[in-house]
Amino acid sequence: MSVDAHRRAEMLMQEAERKAARGLAKESRSLYREAATEEARALTHVPTTRRRTRGILAVSAVALFCKAHAFDEAITHAREYLADHALPAFARDQLRELLLDSERARQAHAPQPFDS
Amino acid sequence: MASAEREFPDLDTFYRVHPGLTARLGGAYGEAARVCLARHHVPPVSLLITADGKIAASYRLRWRPPSAMERRAWGNHDDATRDGAYGMALAAVEVHLGLVALARAEGRTGADYYVGPVGSHVNPIDGELDLEAAFRLEISGIDAGDEAQLLYRLRQKVAQARRGHSNLPAMAGVVGFLLLQVLFETVS
Numbered sequence: 122m123s124v125d126a127h128r129r130a131e132m133l134m135q136e137a138e139r140k141a142a143r144g145l146a147k148e149s150r151s152l153y154r155e156a157a158t159e160e161a162r163a164l165t166h167v168p169t170t171r172r173r174t175r176g177i178l179a180v181s182a183v184a185l186f187c188k189a190h191a192f193d194e195a196i197t198h199a200r201e202y203l204a205d206h207a208l209p210a211f212a213r214d215q216l217r218e219l220l221l222d223s224e225r226a227r228q229a230h231a232p233q234p235f236d237s
Numbered sequence: 238m239a240s241a242e243r244e245f246p247d248l249d250t251f252y253r254v255h256p257g258l259t260a261r262l263g264g265a266y267g268e269a270a271r272v273c274l275a276r277h278h279v280p281p282v283s284l285l286i287t288a289d290g291k292i293a294a295s296y297r298l299r300w301r302p303p304s305a306m307e308r309r310a311w312g313n314h315d316d317a318t319r320d321g322a323y324g325m326a327l328a329a330v331e332v333h334l335g336l337v338a339l340a341r342a343e344g345r346t347g348a349d350y351y352v353g354p355v356g357s358h359v360n361p362i363d364g365e366l367d368l369e370a371a372f373r374l375e376i377s378g379i380d381a382g383d384e385a386q387l388l389y390r391l392r393q394k395v396a397q398a399r400r401g402h403s404n405l406p407a408m409a410g411v412v413g414f415l416l417l418q419v420l421f422e423t424v425s
Contacts (some may be wrong), residue, residue: 160343176405
């Protein structure tokens, strides 16, 4: 299950990059979001004893949500993964940085008080 | 002697042994590599691959010259060098170190490839993804420049890998298209 989901995520990432290279930002973000969802799905199937694999997938999923500009989902997933203390240090370090990036980005994109 | 050289993988088909590459992406990397090589050389040439400064070998490298359309498609110099370096480094890591691209994963600062022995990305017992023995491979390329510049780029990539990912085994790989060299260094 995780192998197939990760494979789908990889293909979606590649398609997203191609769209981005052609200036199709909206389509690209939509594909990144799908890729992130697949990567997060892959993670749910990997046994908890496989810490490095889970760390790699966790970072990948959150980074993809960021690329999709889906900052709420990036924050939710980053917090959920950081609550798993079994994740290795390299993953926790990157997740913390991604969480900060996402929080800043969400703030920057938030509607202002006088926006209609 | 040229006759003692091993053949470098065909840049049109090298991706087939890498489970982490699709035909479309692997084909694009190979195409970019051919465009970058053709900026400076005419096939065949000798390519030197060095790992950790000591295991060096020379490989016979042939490639199909890029068409005018392929050259135009890779008109962005930096994109071609980056993607061509991915193709060259992944082909080199396979022929020289027996490792293949197992998976791609996004990170905070870009995409990484995880490399390892063939078949090691699927756990034989449960059939699920298994990257426990994988190395992260950070790849970079330079189009022109001398050996000192290539070594400097390698040092940069090694330092970057050390800074960013404390306890994840990693390897840096840099490709010099003019120099016809690929250097790998394990980040300990």
